[in-house]
Amino acid sequence: MSKQAAPTKSRVKAEEQPGAAAAVEEVTDHIDPAQLDEEHAKQKEEQKNRIEAVDRETLLKLLYQMILIRRFEEKCAESYSLGKIGGFCHLYIGQEAVAVGAISAIRQDDYVITSYREHGHAIAKGVSADEVMAELYGKSGGCSSGKGGSMHLFDADVNFMGGHGIVGGQIPLGTGIAFGSKYKGTDQVTLCFFGEAAVNQGAFHESLNMAQLWKLPCIYICENNQYGMGTSLDRAMSLQDVSQKACAYELSSEFVDGMDVLAVREAVQRGVERARKDYLPTLLEIRTYRFMGHSMSDPGNYRTRAEIEKYQQRDPIKLFTASLLENGVIDQAALDEIEGRVREEVEHSARFADESPLPDPKELYTHIYADE
Amino acid sequence: MAMMTMREALNQALREELERDENVFLMGEEVAAYQGAYKVTKGLLDEFGDKRVIDTPITELGFAGLGVGAAMVGLRPIIEFMTFNFSILATDQIINSAAKMLYMSGGQFKIPIVFRGPGGSAYQVSSQHSQAIESWYAYFPGLKVVMPSTPADAKGLLKSAIRDDNPVVFIEQERMYGNKGEVPDEADFTIPLGVADVKREGKDATIVARSLMVPVALKAAEELEKQGVSCEVIDPRTIRPLDVETIISSVKKTNRVVIAEESHPFCGVAAEISAEINERAFDYLDAPVRRVSGADVPMPYAKNLEDLAIPSVEQVVKAVREVAYLD
Ligand SMILES: Cc1ncc(C[n+]2csc(CCOP(=O)(O)OP(=O)(O)O)c2C)c(N)n1
Numbered sequence: 001m002s003k004q005a006a007p008t009k010s011r012v013k014a015e016e017q018p019g020a021a022a023a024v025e026e027v028t029d030h031i032d033p034a035q036l037d038e039e040h041a042k043q044k045e046e047q048k049n050r051i052e053a054v055d056r057e058t059l060l061k062l063l064y065q066m067i068l069i070r071r072f073e074e075k076c077a078e079s080y081s082l083g084k085i086g087g088f089c090h091l092y093i094g095q096e097a098v099a100v101g102a103i104s105a106i107r108q109d110d111y112v113i114t115s116y117r118e119h120g121h122a123i124a125k126g127v128s129a130d131e132v133m134a135e136l137y138g139k140s141g142g143c144s145s146g147k148g149g150s151m152h153l154f155d156a157d158v159n160f161m162g163g164h165g166i167v168g169g170q171i172p173l174g175t176g177i178a179f180g181s182k183y184k185g186t187d188q189v190t191l192c193f194f195g196e197a198a199v200n201q202g203a204f205h206e207s208l209n210m211a212q213l214w215k216l217p218c219i220y221i222c223e224n225n226q227y228g229m230g231t232s233l234d235r236a237m238s239l240q241d242v243s244q245k246a247c248a249y250e251l252s253s254e255f256v257d258g259m260d261v262l263a264v265r266e267a268v269q270r271g272v273e274r275a276r277k278d279y280l281p282t283l284l285e286i287r288t289y290r291f292m293g294h295s296m297s298d299p300g301n302y303r304t305r306a307e308i309e310k311y312q313q314r315d316p317i318k319l320f321t322a323s324l325l326e327n328g329v330i331d332q333a334a335l336d337e338i339e340g341r342v343r344e345e346v347e348h349s350a351r352f353a354d355e356s357p358l359p360d361p362k363e364l365y366t367h368i369y370a371d372e
Numbered sequence: 373m374a375m376m377t378m379r380e381a382l383n384q385a386l387r388e389e390l391e392r393d394e395n396v397f398l399m400g401e402e403v404a405a406y407q408g409a410y411k412v413t414k415g416l417l418d419e420f421g422d423k424r425v426i427d428t429p430i431t432e433l434g435f436a437g438l439g440v441g442a443a444m445v446g447l448r449p450i451i452e453f454m455t456f457n458f459s460i461l462a463t464d465q466i467i468n469s470a471a472k473m474l475y476m477s478g479g480q481f482k483i484p485i486v487f488r489g490p491g492g493s494a495y496q497v498s499s500q501h502s503q504a505i506e507s508w509y510a511y512f513p514g515l516k517v518v519m520p521s522t523p524a525d526a527k528g529l530l531k532s533a534i535r536d537d538n539p540v541v542f543i544e545q546e547r548m549y550g551n552k553g554e555v556p557d558e559a560d561f562t563i564p565l566g567v568a569d570v571k572r573e574g575k576d577a578t579i580v581a582r583s584l585m586v587p588v589a590l591k592a593a594e595e596l597e598k599q600g601v602s603c604e605v606i607d608p609r610t611i612r613p614l615d616v617e618t619i620i621s622s623v624k625k626t627n628r629v630v631i632a633e634e635s636h637p638f639c640g641v642a643a644e645i646s647a648e649i650n651e652r653a654f655d656y657l658d659a660p661v662r663r664v665s666g667a668d669v670p671m672p673y674a675k676n677l678e679d680l681a682i683p684s685v686e687q688v689v690k691a692v693r694e695v696a697y698l699d
């Protein structure tokens with residue numbers, strides 16, 4: 001990857017925002033370990049400062065959710081290779097801090113909409129791991145009754161508005177959901193997630209323009225994992241600083257370190273406040289990295305081992321765990337207890353999915369029209 | 373003759389046409405460095421360089437329109453959609469620009485472009501990724517629509533499509549990329565657009581099938597042979613222009629017709645073929661024309677439901693037995 005210009009921070013009082021700090025670096029095969037250590041130490045220092053502002057219960061919940069999503073995805077990989085999950089299966093490993101941090105900043109009655117890489121968002125929004133896994137197994141107990149699969153998780157009960165398979169397709173939808181909240185006069189906000197490659201679709205630009213024109217309470221969250229399938233950001237985007245694109249539509253925006261769950265949480269909290277109080281949209285570019293291939297069928301040989309390892313060193317779960325241990329928020333026993341509970345929840349979800357019946361053949365012809 | 377997969381045959385056609393004409397270029401998502409999402413474009417970047425084999429951003433409407441513009445000034449673009457589901461984003465440029473440019477410019481601007489990629493169902497990729505939308509494109513005068521079912525047809529038809537001076541929508545089938553068949557070696561092997569192929573001769577009933585349904589129809593014909601029913605299998609290969617003559621002469625011989633298709637039945641290609649038969653050969657029919665189509669529902673994810681949504685050999689056998697009044 002070519003070196004990028006250091007992204008500007010927020011355009012909304014950038015100087016005052018600790019959450020806007022970013023780590024952008026050159027990715028080469030020759031990574032300087034000393035520099036890496038230095039960056040890592042800096043990142044930890046920043047996270048430490050943030051920890052002090054958050055209560056213990058919340059911190060533990062964030063950790064639990066991130067570990068849950070990681071282990072859930074590992075189970076998915078296993079089940080996929082056993083043929084229990086079919087189709088396209090896009091794992092979220094490496095990006096957990098984004099969904100968990102962001103969704104921790106909203107209420108249960110707020111909305112979330114995202115792409116096909118959405119197992120983590122669904123779980124963080126409160127869809128049960130059981131129902132997510134059953135959906136991936138194509139079973140009737142799944143959150144979309146087995147009809148949607150990995151790319152199309154939905155749960156109206158928790159305002160999880162779906163996984164969408166067309167790159168960029170969910171961005172106008174999220175805009176419309178936010179329009180609905182304003183129209184009805186509620187104070188609900190919408191988090192609309194998408195990958196950085198979706199930014200090249202017209203849908204992104206059309207949506208941002210409308211959102212600012214009509215002042216819609218939508219927080220656009222670009223999960224910049226730096227690749228759209230096998231194409232790196234620099235091969236597909238002329239201006240690679242996504243957060244800067246907000247300028248064209250006069251939106252507020254921030255660049256956020258997506259490996260720091262608390263940095264994500266704080267940035268989204270700021271966006272949520274603007275949205276709830278003043279019906280204002282925000283664009284967040286959250287820099288992250290996916291540790292696995294694009295989907296289960298992608299060998300991923302467009303990235304170097306060194307590059308992947310570099311990001312694995314700043315694994316968001318490792319970073320957060322280390323910070324919590326060092327700050328005395330948890331000890332090893334507490335961590336073990338969390339891992340134990342997670343293991344149980346994931347195993348339970350796989351059992352639930354295994355035992356859930358296949359959809360009844362009659363279901364092929366249900367849900368086509370609303371009046372049936 | 374050489375044995376090869378559909379994927380390899382398409383790759384050969386692309387290579388030969390890139391070689392033959394400098395104005396041909398290939399553009400799409402992951403076609404170059406990644407060697408194609410389904411490896412159809414493997415090796416082409418190395419051979420022809422990044423001026424002619426071009427990776428795009430995920431911007432279907434944009435690069436489809438760019439292709440049409442380039443065609444207006446004499447280039448011959450091949451635009452790959454990673455799948456035809458994503459061509460839906462580009463329909464504005466395909467339909468509003470490519471299909472009508474020649475007509476609305478009073479014959480001044482021809483658009484020699486090929487839009488190609490896999491269409492139809494894959495394996496459990498659910499509602500947004502399993503759509504057979506050939507009837508949309510076939511609906512519009514100005515567009516040609518091609519759907520090959522064998523490696524030889526794929527190669528010969530793709531070469532003709534690239535040389536054609538009209539916009540051609542060339543729909544492959546993801547499930548068929550690995551299918552093998554003999555492909556002629558001749559340097560300039562092409563198959564003209566608009567000519568159907570009789571894939572199997574028979575006398576009792578005609579099965580018209582395209583793309584994924586051709587192997588299904590051939591299996592059904594084998595099964596029916598054992599039951600004493602001789603079936604003729606016709607693959608139109610080109611949906612528009614449609615070779616109605618070949619279909620009609622078969623119907624005049626067998627007097628019974630089943631049309632198999634993977635797509636939804638409503639306003640579909642089978643409906644069109646059925647109308648042609650009714651208008652031109654009604655008096656020759658011994659039974660009403662029967663369609664076997666994909667289920668009239670968005671594609672479900674669950675394996676058991678997906679299996680029910682795609683027409684099977686059994687369904688085709690049953691339909692033929694019905695038009696032959698055997699059941
Ligand atoms: C309109 C459209 N074009 C192409 C695809 C195929 N496709 C699926 S995901 C993807 C890459 C998207 O990358 P990005 O938006 O960065 O999200 P990420 O996968 O990195 O989370 C592509 C090309 C698609 N689903 N939809």
Ligand SMILES: [Mg+2]
Pocket residue numbers: 195196197223224225226227228229
């Ligand atoms: Mg990406």
